[in-house]
Amino acid sequence: MQTMTALARSAPAPTGTGDLVRAAQRGDRDAFATLYSGFARMVHGVLLSRVPHAAAEDLVQDVFIAAMEGLESLREPEAFGGWLCTIARNRATDFLRRSPQMTALPDTLTSLAAGPADRSEALAVLAVIRAMPDAYRETLTLRLVEGMTGPEIAVRTGLTEGSVRVNLHRGMKLLRERLERRPA
Amino acid sequence: MSDDYLWDRSGTPDPTVAELEAMLAPLRLPASLRTLPTRVTSPRSKPYAFLMVLMAEAAMVAALVGSAWMHPVAPAGPALEVTRLSGAPRVGSRVLADRGNWTVGRWLQTDASSRAEIDVGGVGRVEIDPLTRLGLVSTTPGSYRMQLDHGTLHALIWAPPGQFSVATPSSTVVDLGCAYSLTADKNGDGLVEVTSGWVGFVWKGRETFVPAGAVVKTHRGLGPGTPHFPDTSNAFRDAIDAIDLGRGSPAAREAGLHLILSEAVARDAVTLWHLLTRVEMNQRTAVFDRLAQFVPPPSAVTREGIGSGDRQMLDRWWDEMGFGSADWWRVWQQQWRER
Numbered sequence: 001m002q003t004m005t006a007l008a009r010s011a012p013a014p015t016g017t018g019d020l021v022r023a024a025q026r027g028d029r030d031a032f033a034t035l036y037s038g039f040a041r042m043v044h045g046v047l048l049s050r051v052p053h054a055a056a057e058d059l060v061q062d063v064f065i066a067a068m069e070g071l072e073s074l075r076e077p078e079a080f081g082g083w084l085c086t087i088a089r090n091r092a093t094d095f096l097r098r099s100p101q102m103t104a105l106p107d108t109l110t111s112l113a114a115g116p117a118d119r120s121e122a123l124a125v126l127a128v129i130r131a132m133p134d135a136y137r138e139t140l141t142l143r144l145v146e147g148m149t150g151p152e153i154a155v156r157t158g159l160t161e162g163s164v165r166v167n168l169h170r171g172m173k174l175l176r177e178r179l180e181r182r183p184a
Numbered sequence: 185m186s187d188d189y190l191w192d193r194s195g196t197p198d199p200t201v202a203e204l205e206a207m208l209a210p211l212r213l214p215a216s217l218r219t220l221p222t223r224v225t226s227p228r229s230k231p232y233a234f235l236m237v238l239m240a241e242a243a244m245v246a247a248l249v250g251s252a253w254m255h256p257v258a259p260a261g262p263a264l265e266v267t268r269l270s271g272a273p274r275v276g277s278r279v280l281a282d283r284g285n286w287t288v289g290r291w292l293q294t295d296a297s298s299r300a301e302i303d304v305g306g307v308g309r310v311e312i313d314p315l316t317r318l319g320l321v322s323t324t325p326g327s328y329r330m331q332l333d334h335g336t337l338h339a340l341i342w343a344p345p346g347q348f349s350v351a352t353p354s355s356t357v358v359d360l361g362c363a364y365s366l367t368a369d370k371n372g373d374g375l376v377e378v379t380s381g382w383v384g385f386v387w388k389g390r391e392t393f394v395p396a397g398a399v400v401k402t403h404r405g406l407g408p409g410t411p412h413f414p415d416t417s418n419a420f421r422d423a424i425d426a427i428d429l430g431r432g433s434p435a436a437r438e439a440g441l442h443l444i445l446s447e448a449v450a451r452d453a454v455t456l457w458h459l460l461t462r463v464e465m466n467q468r469t470a471v472f473d474r475l476a477q478f479v480p481p482p483s484a485v486t487r488e489g490i491g492s493g494d495r496q497m498l499d500r501w502w503d504e505m506g507f508g509s510a511d512w513w514r515v516w517q518q519q520w521r522e523r
Contacts, residue, residue: 037219044213053211055277058291060213062276065289095277122207143190144201145208150191169187176200 021077032071036064039081042156043088045142049130050092053123059095063088082158128178136171139164261323263287264302269311271298292318294335304328308341308348321351332374336367354402355392358384362396372404377414393502395454403429410458413451420447424455427462434464441467445474453478453505461493479504 017038023031043063047056066087074083129140142148142157150168154161188195189202263285266275273280276290286292286302294300294316302310305323312318316335322328328348330337340363341348349358353372357364362381368374376383377399385392385400385408392408394400400411409428412421423440426432432440441463448456456475460468468491472481481490482500489497 033219040218041213044217048211052277057213057217058277060217061289122211125204125207126211144204146212147205147209149193165187165191168190172187172190172201175204 017080018077021071021074021080025071025074025077032068035080039084039156040064041146041148042081042142042153043084045146045148046085046088046138047092048126048145049137049141050089051095053126055095059088059091063091066091079158081156085157124182125179128182129175132171132174132178135167136174139167140171140175143168261288261325261327262305264305264320264323266292267301267303269299269301271295271314273298273300273312286320288320288323290320291333292316292320304339304341304348308339310340311338312336313338332366332368334368334370336365338365339363352402354404354406355385355408364394368402374402376400376402376408392458393454397451398454401425401428410455410462412455416452417447419443427459438464438467441470445470448474448478450478457498457502457505460490460498465491475501 017035020031020035020038024035040060044056044060047059047063051059063084067084070087074080076083126141126145129137129144131137132140138157139153142153143150148156150164151161153159154164157164159167186195187198189198265283266273266280266286267283268280271294274291274293275284275286278284280300292300292302292312294312294314296314298314300312302312304310305328307328310330313336316337317333318335318337319331319333320329321331326347329351330349331351333353337350339348339350346358349356350366351357352366352368352374354368354374357366357376362378362383364376364378364381364383366374366376376385376394378394378396380396382393382395385394385402392400392411394411397413398411399414401409403409406428410424412424419440420443423437423444426437426440431437441459444452444455444459453475456471456478459471460475463471469487472487472490475481479501481497482504485497485501490501
């Protein structure tokens with residue numbers, strides 16, 4: 001099974017991403033804000049494929065703060081998307097590692113600002129997606145939850161379009177099977 | 185069925201994919217969190233205002249050391265210790281067991297049954313009530329800064345004046361050596377009740393000072409109102425609100441001002457002092473004369489000067505009221521601006 005990391009390629013970054021990163025590295029706050037706007041959904045999706053929904057929004061903030069602090073060390077500005085994915089995955093892993101000491105909020109609890117309880121079905125489906133292999137759960141979350149298209153996912157994450165297409169196809173097939181097996 | 189719809193939403197929609205999209209859409213990143221405004225002009229209640237504040241602070245730190253903003257920035261101070269008083273407070277996304285660290289950049293939140301206490305670096309203590317969301321902006325020595333998004337906190341600060349401040353959507357409350365309670369609702373309006381010492385407010389150049397026993401409302405977009413004592417009459421308080429908010433007709437506001445002047449007693453000098461610069465120019469003489477009955481103005485303070493809003497004269501008169509010198513406040517403000 002190929003993982004997302006193994007599939008990573010230097011796919012074309014969004015027009016201007018490299019320039020934006022270089023500008024942000026020089027201290028241009030507008031450039032960083034533009035990067036945030038372009039990649040926030042991707043970061044949220046990567047996090048959501050690993051941690052409870054209630055935690056994902058806070059962790060988005062963590063990821064961008066880490067990116068802001070570490071941006072100077074990024075040697076290939078065009079690889080910003082993949083680099084940001086790695087930060088998000090690491091942050092999610094760190095969150096889960098600490099959870100024995102710090103009780104993670106289950107998805108059945110909504111945050112103070114979260115929506116109504118009728119999200120329970122959506123959270124149940126998300127739990128099924130989260131239980132899938134890495135390569136599928138990230139891509140499916142970005143596609144089905146964040147509403148990104150396959151080409152967008154490829155551009156933002158740095159994966160090739162071919163890899164994303166395969167992950168979506170196989171992942172969706174597996175998801176259908178697992179949803180059908182769920183008790184009514 | 186082809187995968188075209190799954191790939192880029194072209195072609196005939198796959199019913200299962202479309203159903204899952206609709207079902208899962210509420211879990212996506214909210215639209216309000218998908219952009220990051222680049223200018224911080226005032227505290228805001230947007231959920232990610234906190235990150236904006238951090239960005240602004242990072243920029244300020246970088247500017248101070250003469251390096252680029254994106255250079256790694258040291259955390260803005262050490263973590264504060266938080267103790268759970270009841271329920272299940274959260275630090276960031278984690279439930280606080282009994283005690284934990286609250287780091288700069290995190291929200292501390294309580295639900296309807298939770299309360300928590302914060303040790304403010306040995307300079308004071310803050311308790312937060314249920315249904316409160318409080319952010320930690322800075323804990324650098326001499327500058328403990330928090331941001332109250334909504335809810336209620338009770339602060340007891342024994343540090344030298346000016347070291348502890350809390351921003352809300354409608355004001356920045358600066359501790360001047362005191363104990364107080366601060367409430368902010370989700371609309372950005374708030375209330376401060378001072379139990380000892382006094383606090384200062386600043387909001388877009390509008391200043392307010394509140395002594396022990398007094399209260400003041402803060403209004404989104406307008407900042408702090410006029411301080412007053414809570415046991416004044418309803419009509420007195422309504423008149424203050426009308427003046428602060430510009431509510432009602434000019435004639436009605438003028439009638440309200442006359443009611444305030446007629447009902448005022450000596451302790452209401454603090455209210456009258458604030459009204460000196462908040463009523464119409466042609467009404468200031470009446471306020472001057474009434475305040476002078478309670479606290480005679482120093483010799484250098486004139487009707488004309490006060491009427492024109494002379495800051496030095498206002499400060500001198502304030503100093504006569506026994507709440508502490510305004511000089512210190514001016515020095516602190518200058519330091520704040522230069523930070």
